Amino acid sequence: MSDDPAVEVASPAGPRHRPTRDRENAGTGVRHARTGTPVPRLEREIDMTMLNPQLVRECADAVAAVLPVPGVAGEHLLKMLADFGGVDTLDSDQVLTAAAAGMWAQWVRNTDIWENAHAGGRLSDGEMFRTNAASVLAIREALAGGSTWEHALDLVTSSDRVLPDGRPLRKMLPSAHKSGRVHDYATTAARRWDNRISDSGLNPLAAYLAVGAAGAPFTSDWHGMPKWEPRVRQFVAALIEPEHPHWGGTLAARLNAFPGELVIPSLEATLLENPAQLSADVASWCVSTCALGYLAVTPG
Template sequence: MADASSIPRDVQARIDEARAMMTEEIFEGMLAKAGTDPADLAALLDVLAIGITNGAWRNSCVENWHAEGRLSDGDMMRVNSHTTHGVRQRLRGWTKEFGISTSTGEGLEELTVDDADALGYRLFRWLTNPSRKLPTGPTLGELARTEAELDEYVEHADQSLRGFVGQMEDKGVRFGLLYTAGHGALACQQWWGHPTWSARVDRFVTVLDNPEDDHWGPDAKRRERLLPEPSGLQDRSALRATLLKAPWELDSATAEWITDAGIGYLVLPTDAPHTS
């Protein structure tokens, strides 16, 4: 199971500092530095979905299943991005239901503890549904294999989402949303939906045709170790569009090749555009 040791030390230090301070202003500053306007509802929901997915899905026994080989690296990219998408859809539906169009204090002040509970339950029910179809083919129940393993995941998701809702109950809905969004923005910068994802995709597509790029290491050794490009990489424009919009729609061979090529380890320019 993944833990705080998998998060870069500088990122964890910033998260810990923010937790100690525990103010909305601190989280607003963190989000702004990560390229997310905390008053922009759509932008906030993007990184909030990442934070929820990372906590309630990825950092669970799913990581053990990954280590055991039930999910490859390419599978993880597809499943994590698809799960983030599903969480984001439910967040958007929740805010739309209450007529919320901004994530400022005024925009969220009408929400109550019961409203936060309803959101948590909605996310829990979807995430833990054993019939939830994963983009890799099997359902959640089939991936878990046994009732005991499914129960282990259900218990983790329950605890994680209770913590998410608990932040909103203890310190207000906006505080809880900012708290988890801050985690998504800082700890998961290589994820689909992050403000820098488009810059990551653009850089990846560029290095594909540049064996001299530093990403491939000395004498392009990293590139040489890869298998021949699968057919899904041939049309660079279509590849870019899929990575930006729905990476879970990649075929398994293409997704595996992309993760082997190190899309998650690309060094982005310091002036990378913060757009999704």
């Protein structure tokens, strides 16, 4: 697994290094990754109920200054959240969900071990769908309850964690060693962010914006993200439209493949509330048989 570029700060000379305090200035103690100049301290503590454009922009600019990606500015992070994720950065619920989704996507879902388990058949598309939903909800709830990022990732990558299909994580992955690697990678990445927040003086909102923006290209249509509800609404509407272009004339066959009796209002409610509560067969029907994720969603 490669290091997550949003976790450590790269020096202008190339090698990665941890942020250090600059005791001779009143800034955050973090040096700009490219210029070496101190990053100004944000004077206000985070209050997710009092977001305003100035605070959000200050936070985005502050964290962009220490990311090891050349040319990234705060406005780019905010644009990624808005354009990819549909996130309103003045909505604290959306920011928190985007951050939770970004953590899970970058530090677990998109790792080589997790993806190999998926590709190798140990985690079907339906189970990936349910597991993503359950994991993001768990991380979000932990963060909302005051947990550190490390603790939130520890909860969802513990080898004893029970997945929606009833298996403990260690049974899904091919060995305890690989299970441990996923846990160590995720919690180490999260701990680095925890340390950066506490040691550097960065407003915690800055870190939420950064990790949410980094994950947005992968998580924009996940459960809980702003684009999820329109997808679900249009999907269930299409289930009674045989001529909908998504089906290509195959709706009847797909409906016949539904495991049990299809009650559309119940399916819609579960998809919106928590897809992890779907049965394994219904989840597979949604994402594999009906290609829920490939539905072309009409804006508005």
